[in-house]
Amino acid sequence: MTPPEQAPRAETNEKAADEYAAERRVRYFTRRRQAKRFLDEVNYPHSIHPALVPGVSVEDQKVRYGIDRIILVAVGAVILGFVAWGVIAPQQVFDLSTAALGWVMRNLGWVFNVLAIGMVLLLVVLAFSRYGKIPLGLDGEKPEYGTASWAAMLFGAGIGIGIIFFGPFEPLTYYLSPRPGAPYDAGSIAAMKGAIAQSALHWGVNAWAIYAIVGLAVAYVSFRRGRVPLMSAIVAGLWGGDSSSPGSRVIDALAIIATLFGTAASLGIGALQIARGVEIVGGLPATGTALAMLIIGVLTLGTIASAVSGVARGIRWLSNINMALALVLAVFIFGVGPTVFLVNIIPGAITEYLGTLPGMLGANMSEGEDMQSFLSSWTTFYWAWWVSWAPFVGVFTAKISRGRTIRQFVLGVLLIPSSIIVLAFAVLGGTAIWLQRRASELDAAGNTVGIADPDRAIAPDGTVDSLPAPAEIFFAVVDQLPGAGIISAIVIVMLAIFFITSADSASLVNSQLSQKGNPTPNRLVTAFWALCMAGIAVVILLFGGQNALQGLQNLIVITALPFAVVLVLMAVALVKELRHDPMAIRDHYQEAAIENAVKHGVAEYGDHFALAIEPTAPDSEYATGGEFDSTAPEVTEWYARTDEDGNPVEYDYEAGAYLDEDGNSLPEDSADEAWRADGASPTAEGVDGAGNR
Structure with missing residues (x-):
């Protein structure tokens, strides 16, 4: 029970708390209106910020x-021409390709090594x-x-x-x-x-x-x-x-x-x-x-x-x-x-x-003809x-x-x-x-010094030849x-x-x-x-x-x-x-928002403060996305939906549906029509487990 002498003070505190809560509600809805007005003014594709796009399949x-x-015609003609050439003059193809291989290995073999x-x-x-x-x-x-x-x-x-x-x-x-x-x-x-x-x-x-x-x-x-x-x-x-x-x-x-x-x-x-x-x-x-x-x-x-x-x-x-x-x-x-x-x-x-990996990867064409021959036949070829x-x-x-x-x-x-x-x-x-x-034949250390049984050896004379x-x-x-x-x-x-x-x-x-x-x-x-x-x-x-x-x-x-x-x-x-992935954009915002909020909180309130979300001026030092242009083409164009001819169409990301001119969801809201028109199915298996090398 509140003592009599403290009752007026308690009532005053409760009234102040109510007023503060009411003020916060007003500020909250004001910020909501400001944010909505901002989104309305900024013409994001389908009214969704690039950081909130869930992805597009x-x-x-x-x-x-x-x-x-x-x-089809260009590549097909090249391949058919090559096959005809190879059938008619296989040795010529072999000789020319061998010469070309030597040039590529000497001058551009490093490209494959760098890639690997x-x-x-x-x-x-x-x-x-x-x-x-x-x-x-x-x-x-x-x-x-x-x-x-x-x-x-x-x-x-x-x-x-x-x-x-x-x-x-x-x-x-x-x-x-x-x-x-x-x-x-x-x-x-x-x-x-x-x-x-x-x-x-x-x-x-x-x-x-x-x-x-x-x-x-x-x-x-x-x-x-x-x-x-x-x-x-x-x-x-x-x-x-x-x-x-x-x-x-x-x-x-x-x-x-x-x-x-x-x-x-x-x-x-x-x-x-x-x-x-x-x-x-x-x-x-x-x-x-x-x-x-x-x-x-x-x-x-x-x-x-x-x-x-x-x-x-x-x-x-x-x-x-x-x-x-x-x-x-x-x-x-x-x-x-x-x-x-x-x-x-x-x-x-x-x-x-694991121990010799650097040395094996470091082998290169500058180490003499033997190394060039080895790399051409094995590593670079692979x-x-x-x-x-x-x-x-x-x-x-x-x-x-x-x-x-x-x-x-x-x-x-x-x-x-x-x-x-x-x-x-x-x-x-x-x-x-x-x-x-x-x-x-093995010596005391287990190293090969000769062949004891050529009939059972894979290499009868013990050499690669x-x-x-x-x-x-x-x-x-x-x-x-x-x-x-x-x-x-x-x-x-x-x-x-x-x-x-x-x-x-x-x-x-x-x-x-x-x-x-x-x-x-x-x-x-x-x-x-x-x-x-x-x-x-x-x-x-x-x-x-x-x-x-x-x-x-x-x-x-x-x-x-x-x-x-x-x-x-x-x-x-x-x-x-x-x-520019939506998740990467959100991470950027998250890091910037927390860093700015903590700096602001310590500067204004010392040790005791809480984080809050409220709009800022675009040029504010506390603006989370102050240096990020959320309307740039590289972060917005990719999720703007189009029809089969590349014309813009409306899409509702919350409903996951395409919209007609009146804003109503279309009965066919995916690419099924296009697939069916081409005699195909969007649920086709495509490549299966036969992907063997």
Whole structure:
């Protein structure tokens, strides 16, 4: 109870409190009116501040898809002309491409090395910066796939022909012939770990960084910025324009060409390995490249049948079966092979990889002819190959990563598939090295000093020159393990499935790029690109024998170089757009608002103050966005909705609906009409888990 003498004072305090509360309410509603008047006066698109836009999905845009005849005809003519030239004069193509490769490696090989290093650094910075929490989708959108499914699909993207072909061949080559300047000798104990570490460099984090920059950019502009998944749609952020401009068409054309040659190379070596496997399992004499060309023809017909019939579900089932077979194969070799040896060497090889990473990445063309030859055949060639695969694998990783944050995407794409691939190389390559050492004479320190049993050695005289043809090495390794015949037959089937699924999916991506990003492109166009890839693969095989691999390297490096420049532009464009992302704008406001409020509070009230929100004059020192122009085109134009012809249309972001002239929601408020008009579906699957390299 209030004492009598204090009652008047209490009543006075209560009255003052009521008056203060009333005054605050008046000020609050005054500020609301002022803010509303400001928003009315400032003509934001659809009356929404750029910091409050939840994002725009390409599926909610009004887009008119269709065949880009200029790209289709121009690129198609170039590829068909090249194939005709290669069939008529394969040696001439080989000689000219070899000369061109030498020039590119000597003068521009550094471009690929900088790209492989720079993309890793950029992605790590983005992941752990304030941009890392930006979602690849709308605000609050959940990941489309659970973490386990997402990781499995990323793993699937890294399983393919390359691992079976190069898995035992590459580490064994480095064991017998180390990189020039490597801190170990051929056939030594240290060479075992060093060989696997060198392979891990080529197939690990640096490779996936090249894929990840494309995947991140595609996912961001498609699921967050509402643009079609074209390479040109990403780079256009640097200078504006659309996919019909000459510059945009050149960029998409370069992406198609790079993907065609990169995938064709994989198909070529896959056909070589299938052919050699058939010869070994069937006891047939060597036929050179004739059988491989026949295999390309048969499997390409299977690819076209898949593309024309639209049996995407069947392709996905085949892909899943192949991934399961790949796992069984790896577990089988690990179990029946040198299990203890592999268990011991894998941790050491990983440590060796981390410890020697700077030295391996630092190898360059200025270190003499031996190093030039090594880099041209291996490291720089690989960087170029991954650049050529970047549009394909990038689109796949983007599609399955919707709803993930940039941090989740970067860490997942860099670490999950590369870890699996490095383990696969450790198992296959480690087994090949162990078999070679088992047939060798070793000194007291465990270093190779000769060959004790040439019949059981993979390289009979202990040098890299005596290795079998690369397409044969996997079968030579398996031949010394139990169940060799069954395993070889399974591997042949796996390679055939990888051929079809890779060709089908890569053709689909190229078809999308030549049809303005259409998620369900014309199947005949998809089949045409499959034929183009088969034609390039045939040209590679026409080089003949060991020259086939050299020809593969020639064509990949030359055709990937222009797209390497596009990758740099994509990275710059992505960073530029992230700076103006709604979440980045809110972060800027948050930092400025808190800093200004604390300074103001301490200056005015000392230790005791609370934060409040109220309008300020634009030129006030306490204005949160005083230095930020929220009406600038770079932060507002991207979310202004348009119709299929680019004309402005009204949109209600709160309701998520397009509006008619009277402000009423339209019954069809997304791009469904445009898709249906083009005979497509906005919910099409697009690229599936067949994205194998």
